[in-house]
Amino acid sequence: AEALRHVAIDLGASGGRVALGTIQDGRLAVEVLHRFPNGGVLVRGGLYWDVLGLWREILHGLRLAAGHGPIHSVGVDSWAVDYALLDEHDLLLDGVHHYRDRRTDGVMEAVTARVGREVIYGATGIQFLPFNTAYQLVAHERQAPGILRRARRLLMVPDLLHFWLSGRQAGEVTNASTTQLYDPRRGEWAAPLLEALGIPAGLLPTVVPPGTVLGEVTPEVAHETGLAGTRVIAPATHDTASAVAAVPASGEGWAYLSSGTWSLVGVETPRPVLSPTALRYNLTNEAGVNGTTRLLKNVMGLWTMQECRRAWGNPDFATLYGDAERVLEGGPLIDPDDPRFLPPGLDMPQRIQAYCAETGQAIPQTPAEITRCVLESLAHRCAEVLDELEEVTGGRVLTLHVVGGGAQIGFLNGLLADISGRTVIAGPVEATLLGNLLVQAEASGSIPGGGLREVVRASEVLTHFVPQPGGHALRREAFRRIRVGQTVSS
Ligand code: LFR
Numbered sequence: 001a002e003a004l005r006h007v008a009i010d011l012g013a014s015g016g017r018v019a020l021g022t023i024q025d026g027r028l029a030v031e032v033l034h035r036f037p038n039g040g041v042l043v044r045g046g047l048y049w050d051v052l053g054l055w056r057e058i059l060h061g062l063r064l065a066a067g068h069g070p071i072h073s074v075g076v077d078s079w080a081v082d083y084a085l086l087d088e089h090d091l092l093l094d095g096v097h098h099y100r101d102r103r104t105d106g107v108m109e110a111v112t113a114r115v116g117r118e119v120i121y122g123a124t125g126i127q128f129l130p131f132n133t134a135y136q137l138v139a140h141e142r143q144a145p146g147i148l149r150r151a152r153r154l155l156m157v158p159d160l161l162h163f164w165l166s167g168r169q170a171g172e173v174t175n176a177s178t179t180q181l182y183d184p185r186r187g188e189w190a191a192p193l194l195e196a197l198g199i200p201a202g203l204l205p206t207v208v209p210p211g212t213v214l215g216e217v218t219p220e221v222a223h224e225t226g227l228a229g230t231r232v233i234a235p236a237t238h239d240t241a242s243a244v245a246a247v248p249a250s251g252e253g254w255a256y257l258s259s260g261t262w263s264l265v266g267v268e269t270p271r272p273v274l275s276p277t278a279l280r281y282n283l284t285n286e287a288g289v290n291g292t293t294r295l296l297k298n299v300m301g302l303w304t305m306q307e308c309r310r311a312w313g314n315p316d317f318a319t320l321y322g323d324a325e326r327v328l329e330g331g332p333l334i335d336p337d338d339p340r341f342l343p344p345g346l347d348m349p350q351r352i353q354a355y356c357a358e359t360g361q362a363i364p365q366t367p368a369e370i371t372r373c374v375l376e377s378l379a380h381r382c383a384e385v386l387d388e389l390e391e392v393t394g395g396r397v398l399t400l401h402v403v404g405g406g407a408q409i410g411f412l413n414g415l416l417a418d419i420s421g422r423t424v425i426a427g428p429v430e431a432t433l434l435g436n437l438l439v440q441a442e443a444s445g446s447i448p449g450g451g452l453r454e455v456v457r458a459s460e461v462l463t464h465f466v467p468q469p470g471g472h473a474l475r476r477e478a479f480r481r482i483r484v485g486q487t488v489s490s
Contacts, residue, residue: 003022003023003024003446004022004023004072004073004441004444004446005020005021005022005065005068005069005070005071005072006020006021006022006071006072006073006074006075006233006437006440006441006444007019007020007021007061007062007065007071007073007074007075007230008021008074008075008077008235008433008436008437008440009058009061009074009075009076009077009161009436010076010077010078010239010242010432010433010436011038011054011076011077011078011079011157011158011239012038012078012079012239012260012261012432013038013039013079013260013261013303014037014038014039014261014306015035015036015037015038016035016036016037016038016054016057016058017032017034017035017036017061017433018032018033018034018057018058018060018061018062018064018065019031019032019033019430019433019437020033020065020068020071021433021434021437021440021441023441023446023447023455026448026450026454026455026458027455027458027459028434028437028438028441028455028456028459029459030430030433030434030437032430032433033061033064033065033068034057034060034061034064036057038050038054040098040100040344041098043095045102046095046097046101046103047097047098047100047101047102047344048095048096048097048098048101049082049095049096049097049098049157051084051092051095051096051157051160054161055161055164058076058161059221059224059225062074062221062224062225062227063224063225063226065225065227066225066226066227067226070228070229070230071227071230072230072231072440072444073213073230073231073232073233073440073443073444074165074217074227074230074231074232074233074440075162075232075233075234075235075237075436075439075440076158076161076162076165076235076237076436077158077235077236077237077238077239077241077242077432077435077436078157078158078161078175078237078238078239079099079157079238079239079261080156080175080178080238080239080240080286081099081129081131081132081133081136081156081178081179082096082097082098082099082133082136082156082157083096083133083136083137083154083155083156083157083160083179084096084154084155084157084160085140085147085148085151085153085154085203086151086152086153086154086155087150087151087152088152090153090163093147093150093151094140094144094147096157096160097136097140099131099136100131100342100343100344101136102343103136103139103140103142103143104130104131104135104136104139105130107130107135107138107139107142108128108129108130108132108135110138111134111135111138111197112128114196115193115196115197117279118279119193120134120180120193121274121279122274123183123190123192123193124177124180124181124182124183124184124190124193124285125184125185125272125273125274125278125284125285126177126178126179126180126182126284126285126286127282127283127284127297127298128282129298130339130342132178132179132180133156133178133179133180133181134179134180134181134193134197134199135180137154137197137199138197138198141198148198148199148200148203149200151200151203152202152203153169153203153205154203154204154205155169155171155205156171156172156175156176156179156237157175158172158175158234158237158238159171159172159175159205159234159237162214162232162234162237164221165214165217165218165221165232166214166215166216166217166218166232167215167218168214168215168232169205169206170205170206170207170208170212170214170234171204171205171206171207171208172207172208172209172210172212172234172235172236172237173207173208173209173210173287174210174236174237174238174241174242174286174287174288174289175237175238175241176189176204176207176287177238177285177286177287178238178284178286181193181194181197181199181204182207182287184272184285184287184293185271185272185274187207188207189201189204189207208234209291210234210235210236210237210241210289210439211233211234211235211289211439211440211442211443212233212234212443213231213232213233213443214231214232214233214234215231215232216229216230216231216232217230217232231444233439233440233443233444235435235436235437235439235440236288236289236435236436236439238286238287239432240258240262240264240286240294240296240432241286241287241288241289241294241435242431242432242433242434242435242436242439243256243258243264243403243404243431243432243435244256244258244266244268244288244289244294244435245288245289245435245438245439245452245453246403246428246431246432246434246435246438246452246453246456247401247403247431247453247456248401248425248427248428248453248456248457248460248462249399249401249453250453250454250457252395253395253396253397253398253399254267254397254398254399254400254401255267255386255389255397255399255400255401255422256268256400256401256402256403257382257400257401257402257403257406257416258403258404258431258432259301259302259402259403259404259405259406259407259409259412260301260302260404260405260406261301261302261303261306262298262299262300262301262303263298263299263300263301263302263336263378263381263382263406264296264297264298264299264301265296265297265299265382265385265386265389266283266284266294266295266296266297266389267295267296267389267393267395267397268288268292268293268294268295269285269292269293269295269393270292270293271293272285272293272295273285273293273295273392273393275392277391277392278295278392281297281385281388281391281392282297283295283296283297283388283389283392284296284297284298289435289439289452295389295392295393297385297388297389299336299337299378299381299382299385300336300337300341300342300378300381301336301378301406302378302405302406303341304336304341304348304352304374305317305320305371305374305375307344307345307346307348308348308349308352308367308370308371308374310346310348311346311347311348311349312349312367315367320367320368320371321371321375321409321411321412322411323366323367323368323371324368324369324371324372324375324411325372325411326368327368327369327371327372329471330475331362331364331369331372331373331376332356332359332361332362332363332364332373333361333373333376333377333380333475333478333479333482334352334355334356334359334373334374334377334482335355335377335381335482335483336374336377336378336381337381337483338355340354340355349367349370352364352370352373352374353370356373359482361482375409375411375412375415376415376419377479378412379412379415379416379418379419379420380419380475380476380479381479381483382400382416382420383416383419383420383421383476384476384479384480384483386400386420386422397422398422398423399422399423399424399425400416400417400420400422400423400424400425401424401425402416402424402425402426402427403426403427403428403429403431404429404431404432405429407426407427407428407429407431408426408429410426410463410465413426413463413465414465414468416465417465417466417467417468418467418468418470418472419472419475419476420467421467421472422467423464423465423466423467424464424465425462425463425464425465426462426463426464426465427460427461427462427463428456428459428460428462431456434456434459435452438452438455438456439452
């Protein structure tokens with residue numbers, strides 16, 4: 001029989017892609033059919049996503065896919081926490097706000113002071129980040145009083161696109177868990193928390209697991225794209241969950257770093273870990289595929305570099321990284337998670353310089369020096385999180401799997417290995433697409449007995465970075481001192 005064709009739509013903060021995947025002889029073959037840029041749109045002080053533009057690109061990608069022959073299924077993943085509100089006619093009530101919109105400034109602090117960090121963490125196990133859906137909704141109601149009453153349904157970004165594709169409304173769990181409104185132990189929305197925040201319980205959709213067949217594409221979508229009888233299957237709709245599903249690890253003693261706009265550093269656990277230490281380190285328990293938990297932490301990631309590059313007139317990343325590698329060791333370090341680095345802005349290089357000045361360090365001047373400072377600091381923070389994960393789980397982390405676009409940055413992978421003292425295994429670069437496709441394939445019955453990760457191992461070439469001894473212990477102590485008391489979340 002001919003192998004089934006699946007289409008993955010992966011939306012990242014800086015770009016999206018539509019890819020075609022088939023499984024044959026235990027391997028996954030992937031062809032990216034369409035790539036397009038993405039980013040925030042600033043309108044009258046608000047920062048939004050261009051969801052209609054994304055929808056147009058998705059339809060274009062699906063048209064290209066339909067040209068390759070019958071498509072068995074399609075599924076969408078994206079970044080987390082952002083949502084659309086629909087009215088009683090299923091019309092958009094407002095634009096889809098970007099999680100970096102400043103409307104949430106101070107909201108998390110106000111909510112946690114009123115409800116209590118322990119209560120919120122106990123109910124959800126989710127790390128405190130100012131842009132969690134919970135705080136965005138409170139900010140939304142402050143900005144537009146009454147909107148939560150007028151709204152009839154909240155859909156996360158991939159759920160919205162699945163609704164437009166299939167006509168069915170559902171909340172896929174990996175993304176639902178990131179809202180900080182979902183109780184991972186009970187497996188349902190955290191009703192008492194919703195009530196405390198004034199969020200009508202009926203707003204939230206039925207929660208479904210990854211691999212749920214939502215239906216077939218609507219006649220309108222079929223007509224627009226040339227697809228016929230294609231199923232819409234929810235993958236792990238949170239991009240990080242799809243990426244983790246495609247980590248080519250086996251056995252024990254490993255962690256992952258999903259390296260992109262964010263650096264998501266974590267381990268996979270059989271169940272949520274809600275201990276006081278997990279709360280102290282502000283670790284998150286996001287839902288993974290097949291009932292697993294992603295115990296992880298958001299580190300600011302390559303975002304800071306993306307904004308610096310924009311400020312410098314978009315030079316080549318490869319050139320920047322190459323130049324940075326030639327800068328002398330021992331330069332200044334920043335806390336990548338300092339809240340000042342969260343919002344967009346062409347002043348990102350100045351923010352970094354100001355941080356270095358305030359902490360009494362040398363001020364990096366050239367793009368190469370600033371790049372080195374950012375990458376080295378990122379590696380330090382990731383290494384620190386690996387130690388925290390070991391402490392919280394009581395397990396060892398011997399190997400770090402780096403997946404996603406950042407897995408291509410050899411300089412960063414080397415720093416991660418040397419600074420953390422762990423072997424780094426880099427790849428796949430397109431882990432999110434692979435994870436999306438593999439969950440669709442599994443739901444369609446075409447994954448062989450070894451499971452998803454076995455398919456990835458059979459399909460990909462990986463690069464190893466063995467830690468080199470050096471003076472990193474002293475530098476780690478310096479980094480710790482710089483960072484104390486300054487995190488995005490504290
Ligand atoms: C990565 C990611 C992170 C999430 C952040 C904001 O793309 O999905 O996991 O914390 O974006 O949604």
